[in-house]
Amino acid sequence: MTTLLLADHDNATLGSATARALSAARELGADVHVLIAGSNAKPAAEAAAKLEGVAKVLLADDPSLDHQRAEPAAALVVALAKDYDAIVAPATSSGKNILPRAAALLDVMQISDIIKVVAPNTFERPIYAGNAIETVESTDTKKVITVRGAAFPAAKEGTAAAPIETVAVTPAESGSAFVSESLSKSDRPELTAARIVVSGGRALGSSEKFNEVLLPLADKLHAAVGASRAAVDAGYAPNDFQVGQTGKIVAPELYIAIGLSGAIQHLAGMKDSKVIVAINKDEDAPIVQIADYSLIGDLFTIIPELDKALG
Numbered sequence: 001m002t003t004l005l006l007a008d009h010d011n012a013t014l015g016s017a018t019a020r021a022l023s024a025a026r027e028l029g030a031d032v033h034v035l036i037a038g039s040n041a042k043p044a045a046e047a048a049a050k051l052e053g054v055a056k057v058l059l060a061d062d063p064s065l066d067h068q069r070a071e072p073a074a075a076l077v078v079a080l081a082k083d084y085d086a087i088v089a090p091a092t093s094s095g096k097n098i099l100p101r102a103a104a105l106l107d108v109m110q111i112s113d114i115i116k117v118v119a120p121n122t123f124e125r126p127i128y129a130g131n132a133i134e135t136v137e138s139t140d141t142k143k144v145i146t147v148r149g150a151a152f153p154a155a156k157e158g159t160a161a162a163p164i165e166t167v168a169v170t171p172a173e174s175g176s177a178f179v180s181e182s183l184s185k186s187d188r189p190e191l192t193a194a195r196i197v198v199s200g201g202r203a204l205g206s207s208e209k210f211n212e213v214l215l216p217l218a219d220k221l222h223a224a225v226g227a228s229r230a231a232v233d234a235g236y237a238p239n240d241f242q243v244g245q246t247g248k249i250v251a252p253e254l255y256i257a258i259g260l261s262g263a264i265q266h267l268a269g270m271k272d273s274k275v276i277v278a279i280n281k282d283e284d285a286p287i288v289q290i291a292d293y294s295l296i297g298d299l300f301t302i303i304p305e306l307d308k309a310l311g
């Protein structure tokens with residue numbers, strides 16, 4: 001049994017979710033080949049080759065794969081699929097965009113967002129916004145799987161680099177074209193990879209207060225900034241800050257939830273955090289119930305005090 005891992009990358013660097021998906025792929029008990037589908041993507045391939053447990057890196061380098069649109073990337077996966085028993089990708093925007101298409105073309109079901117490998121054909125995955133865990137046994141001969149990164153440790157770098165093999169690409173017919181992308185730039189750590197996340201909710205009251213109260217604390221802690229959907233919908237924080245069922249899934253070492261209630265849809269995105277701190281004036285708030293530590297009181301008093309104590 002050999003597993004193909006479709007890497008998440010931006011051609012120059014490997015996304016951190018790839019190393020986590022690699023840990024899941026290795027639990028399938030077979031050799032893992034990492035597929036780098038991109039354009040001028042040799043640096044990403046070299047980074048993948050260094051990861052422990054990678055038997056081989058396949059580099060598919062072609063302008064049609066530049067932005068990893070679903071159609072050409074899925075066509076490539078399908079072209080390679082005959083040599084593999086399982087095709088795995090991190091459940092990132094790219095993985096979730098490409099793999100369902102590949103699964104449909106291969107006429108197998110996709111097993112989405114796994115959090116545990118029970119056996120090579122049996123997996124656990126959260127359903128109902130994380131309120132139940134489903135065990136899925138697949139009888140498909142080829143497994144197509146996306147991996148929830150927060151549930152697996154990142155594979156470390158190994159001692160020897162795996163070989164990199166170039167794969168020929170036949171540009172596929174495509175109904176889509178890349179138009180543009182606008183990436184938000186920030187000096188803070190990326191939300192899904194950060195060790196510490198400081199997250200704010202509706203209680204912040206305005207974008208001015210959100211920035212004034214949360215950002216200095218986040219900067220002192222070298223933390224990423226997150227937000228509840230209510231804070232995002234009210235315009236206090238940008239969309240890409242949203243944590244939860246319809247936002248990002250995070251599992252940092254420390255999650256500080258400030259003035260947010262901890263609705264189930266929010267918990268779905270952060271309840272695997274190692275240590276959760278709630279700052280809330282309501283001791284019955286759901287976030288307080290699941291927090292390891294709670295500070296009950298007005299955030300506008302507590303945060304400046306915390307800020308001062310941090311120096």
Ligand SMILES: Cc1cc2nc3c(=O)[nH]c(=O)nc-3n(C[C@H](O)[C@H](O)[C@H](O)COP(=O)(O)OP(=O)(O)OC[C@H]3O[C@@H](n4cnc5c(N)ncnc54)[C@H](O)[C@@H]3O)c2cc1C
Pocket residue numbers: 200201202203227228229230231242243244245246247248258259260261262263264265266269279280281282285297298299300
């Ligand atoms: C399909 C669907 C998907 C959703 N997806 C998401 C998602 O991905 N992420 C998400 O977050 N939500 C999501 N939601 C919305 C979710 O149900 C809640 O409405 C939202 O999370 C509430 O945000 P909040 O906790 O900031 O606000 P509230 O629920 O209004 O909570 C505010 C909290 O602040 C506390 N507070 C108020 N003033 C202060 C103060 N001065 N000091 C300290 N504490 C104070 C209150 O006690 C309260 O606990 C989704 C909903 C649906 C239906």
